[in-house]
Amino acid sequence: PIIVRDVMLGPFRDYSGGIYEHPRVRVHVDDGRSFVRRSGDQYDVIQASLVDTWAATAAGAYTLTENSLYTSEAFGEYLDHLTDEGYLTIIRCVFDGLRLVSLAKQACEARALDPARHLAIVRHDRVATFLLKKTPFTPADVARLERITHDLGFTILYAPGIEPPLVIQEPEEMQRTRTSAADYRRLILAPHLEPFYDSYPIDVRPTTDDRPFFFHTTRLRDQFQVAFGRSMLFGNGLSALLTLMGISGVLVVLFIIGPLVIGGDRPEPGWSGWLVYFAALGAGFMLLEVALL
Numbered sequence: 001p002i003i004v005r006d007v008m009l010g011p012f013r014d015y016s017g018g019i020y021e022h023p024r025v026r027v028h029v030d031d032g033r034s035f036v037r038r039s040g041d042q043y044d045v046i047q048a049s050l051v052d053t054w055a056a057t058a059a060g061a062y063t064l065t066e067n068s069l070y071t072s073e074a075f076g077e078y079l080d081h082l083t084d085e086g087y088l089t090i091i092r093c094v095f096d097g098l099r100l101v102s103l104a105k106q107a108c109e110a111r112a113l114d115p116a117r118h119l120a121i122v123r124h125d126r127v128a129t130f131l132l133k134k135t136p137f138t139p140a141d142v143a144r145l146e147r148i149t150h151d152l153g154f155t156i157l158y159a160p161g162i163e164p165p166l167v168i169q170e171p172e173e174m175q176r177t178r179t180s181a182a183d184y185r186r187l188i189l190a191p192h193l194e195p196f197y198d199s200y201p202i203d204v205r206p207t208t209d210d211r212p213f214f215f216h217t218t219r220l221r222d223q224f225q226v227a228f229g230r231s232m233l234f235g236n237g238l239s240a241l242l243t244l245m246g247i248s249g250v251l252v253v254l255f256i257i258g259p260l261v262i263g264g265d266r267p268e269p270g271w272s273g274w275l276v277y278f279a280a281l282g283a284g285f286m287l288l289e290v291a292l293l
Helices: 002-008 032-038 054-058 072-080 098-110 139-152 172-176 183-189 193-199 220-226 237-262 271-292
Strands: 043-049 082-093 119-124 127-133 155-158
Touching (some): 098 193, 119 183, 139 155, 155 183
Parallel strands (some): 043 082
């Protein structure tokens, strides 16, 4: 409501051309997926443009928070609510958008559609626009996409029948994780997905409603490699939590266990067992509390 009332109908009214007040515009304040699921209409465009932020994810806050916008079931619902010529378009950073392709492939294959004919990826700098069309891209669609991207100075990473760009400059995040913008094309055209997923440096398997952790892409074996470093600030929020746990452990040793060991008054025999018991009690309470929240 704040975006609608205090931003788009406030300071940004003139800048946006008053689009929220246009007689043909209806504004609904709702969760996007829930709105689509309840709707009985079909749409020419379903669009989500950079609706997420890395800020909280970098601190570890949202890495293990469910995101129902980006699951294979959600993509199926989006597809089912498109008109025959309709598009699902999502804008994300190039670095973290590859999982969108996995979701699209799973949703398409569940409906006997060939993803390679229904997908297009357009890039500008560090941002990629993901396009999923209900029916296959026609040569006229691709020609129009080429013309528009050329006029805007964008790059087509993938479109049916288009040759890949000769040179792709990679953002720092992709260089650090040994990933590439060319991987969009590789994944779209991959005949078998499991070898790709198993060999890829980060986890880009499709998320589901039972496992909706879209932002958690660091493999378990790599968590401690990125902990205590700058690289944990992009998509490795769980490593940030592991870092905080390590720091907390050091502080516990210094200020709780240390004084017990070197203090003048020695505790009675068997104190270590009680310490472990109450530490487990507190840790168990916090773990259950966080999971239930």
